[in-house]
Amino acid sequence: xxxxxxxxxxxxxxxxxxxxxxLDDHGFENDxxxxxxxxxxxxxILPQVDEPTLVRHYTNLSTNNFGVxxxxxxxxxxxxxxxxxxxxxxxxxxxxxxxxxxxxAETVQGALRAYDRLQHLxxxxxxxTRFTLNPYAGAHGELTGLMIIHAYHDxxxxxxxxxxxxxxxxxxxxxxxxxxxxxxxxxxxxxxxxTIDPEDLKSKLDDTIAAVMMTNPNTVGMFEKNIPExxxxxxxxxxxxxxxxxxxxxxxxxxxxGDMGFDVMHINLHKTFSTPHGGGGPGAGPVGVRAGLEKxxxxxxxxxxxxxxxxxxxxxxxxxxxxxxxWLGNYTVELKALAYILSLGGQGLAQAGPLAILNANYIKxxxxxxxxxxxxxxxxxxxxxxxxxxxxxxxxxxxVAKRLLDHGxxxxxxxxxxxFHESLxxxxxxxxxxxxxxxxxxxxxxIALEAANDPDKVKDAPLYTPVRHPDDTEAAVNPRLxxxxx
Amino acid sequence: MIKYLPTHEYINVVDNDTALVGVSxxxxxxxxxxxYVEAPEADEEFSAGEAFGAIESVKAASDLFxxxxxxxxxxxxxxxxxxxxxxxxxxxxxxxxVKILDPSQLDSLMDQDTYDAHCAAxx
Numbered sequence: 001x002x003x004x005x006x007x008x009x010x011x012x013x014x015x016x017x018x019x020x021x022x023l024d025d026h027g028f029e030n031d032x033x034x035x036x037x038x039x040x041x042x043x044x045i046l047p048q049v050d051e052p053t054l055v056r057h058y059t060n061l062s063t064n065n066f067g068v069x070x071x072x073x074x075x076x077x078x079x080x081x082x083x084x085x086x087x088x089x090x091x092x093x094x095x096x097x098x099x100x101x102x103x104x105a106e107t108v109q110g111a112l113r114a115y116d117r118l119q120h121l122x123x124x125x126x127x128x129t130r131f132t133l134n135p136y137a138g139a140h141g142e143l144t145g146l147m148i149i150h151a152y153h154d155x156x157x158x159x160x161x162x163x164x165x166x167x168x169x170x171x172x173x174x175x176x177x178x179x180x181x182x183x184x185x186x187x188x189x190x191x192x193x194x195t196i197d198p199e200d201l202k203s204k205l206d207d208t209i210a211a212v213m214m215t216n217p218n219t220v221g222m223f224e225k226n227i228p229e230x231x232x233x234x235x236x237x238x239x240x241x242x243x244x245x246x247x248x249x250x251x252x253x254x255x256x257x258g259d260m261g262f263d264v265m266h267i268n269l270h271k272t273f274s275t276p277h278g279g280g281g282p283g284a285g286p287v288g289v290r291a292g293l294e295k296x297x298x299x300x301x302x303x304x305x306x307x308x309x310x311x312x313x314x315x316x317x318x319x320x321x322x323x324x325x326x327w328l329g330n331y332t333v334e335l336k337a338l339a340y341i342l343s344l345g346g347q348g349l350a351q352a353g354p355l356a357i358l359n360a361n362y363i364k365x366x367x368x369x370x371x372x373x374x375x376x377x378x379x380x381x382x383x384x385x386x387x388x389x390x391x392x393x394x395x396x397x398x399x400v401a402k403r404l405l406d407h408g409x410x411x412x413x414x415x416x417x418x419x420f421h422e423s424l425x426x427x428x429x430x431x432x433x434x435x436x437x438x439x440x441x442x443x444x445x446x447i448a449l450e451a452a453n454d455p456d457k458v459k460d461a462p463l464y465t466p467v468r469h470p471d472d473t474e475a476a477v478n479p480r481l482x483x484x485x486x
Numbered sequence: 487m488i489k490y491l492p493t494h495e496y497i498n499v500v501d502n503d504t505a506l507v508g509v510s511x512x513x514x515x516x517x518x519x520x521x522y523v524e525a526p527e528a529d530e531e532f533s534a535g536e537a538f539g540a541i542e543s544v545k546a547a548s549d550l551f552x553x554x555x556x557x558x559x560x561x562x563x564x565x566x567x568x569x570x571x572x573x574x575x576x577x578x579x580x581x582x583x584v585k586i587l588d589p590s591q592l593d594s595l596m597d598q599d600t601y602d603a604h605c606a607a608x609x
Binding site: 415418421472473476477 | 570
């Protein structure tokens, strides 16, 4: 099936005088209540279209997109689980949407209670003492967490700690966030199975290390079994343990970072807690801390005053690391996550991880005769193939990913992690049906056979998408950022 | 004489104390199409193992490490302007021309056979 790429701009469809409504002006023409100097001289340049044109425009634009509502989205490391529609209904409720951040606290007690409730639930889930919900995204959460760690060491007069340890398998945001927080990076090497070598870590720990950042399960989907030992060594050296919550999903309701010895963590609400990844945002990256670090959390924060029985917004505190956001973060995203947690309940949440792990292992074991599995054994929520087993055809991971598009699937994550040359990283999440998994497995097998019998066809993929072969090198070297120059 | 680092930089010695430094053909193949190369200005000095620049492809980005103690004579402007040249011929399209400060450090680098074995072991 050949689809076409819809490329009109709404302004191209505009015709002078065309209207999509028929309202009289209710006397505004003769309204003199707005001072003359505040009135504009000419009408604003707005699209002038009839309603059917408007609706068709946006409906057609939406067909250019591929999302979890369109089809299977096995993008490793991103936890593209289904976003339940009840979350949207609650977050778009008029009583929420009409709130203003400057409203006096006594008029928004319900909204503040919801913030505090989610803060408590995330603390329970993460094994932490308190959370801030303010950071706008995962990497923003990382930066916030590292600034809290900075504030903690500064507070203890421990000013030598200028370096942060990051494994070579980490998401690129880890070293980037540490650098933005003013730290230099010390890399620890992974062993063959992607886990950290405690001996290598030990040799790098000294009194200049501020923190050790880790993801668990790690970015190849393996659980770090040595984590209590690693945490003990880090703490002995005076460093704090930072947990990157990107892969929290498989542990949800089963294991807690706080119990493993982590001091600070962030959670990606748009991964683990089913809020949309949508178009680059908005996301949310709440940060939790263990007891003793609460006072460094950013402001504003929501406190419950037991005397007045009211929630209060605390905008300043001398111990706080400061402000990292205006107001209380992406509030409607927080509400969606709260709705998700409450609708699943404790038992429901504890089922998400095991089902995600089952789905990942089912796909892995159904394909490992045709795709190269560099790390044997049970994976957690995701796993990595190192390309096709048969390397003689010249068909690479990139070609396989492009061919998947022809079959209506989103591509997995490719060429990450960097531990392997042909990484193809698959994360199905718990929300996919057995039928979807079987269809994906069948297509992946078909592509492997096609690579053996007709490699040029796979290398030429995608054959049926609206956009076929962008020159990604040219795009990186000479990006054309203006729509008109396309 | 050409010698290599385990991190896939080569150093091509053209006379007693002058050499051309770039990335190996193997590294260029693994990186895929190179889209950006960052190199230092003339006269900057680097010690062995220090990052002196960066290389970015459609797949990955990586630091470039100094094979030995060296002073930059010049960067290869042709390569900086058109980094794809590295994929065409990695050896001809060096990244920096350097003055070698301590020729004895060449002895500790990998020769062609050792480097080929190192690449084979990466698979």
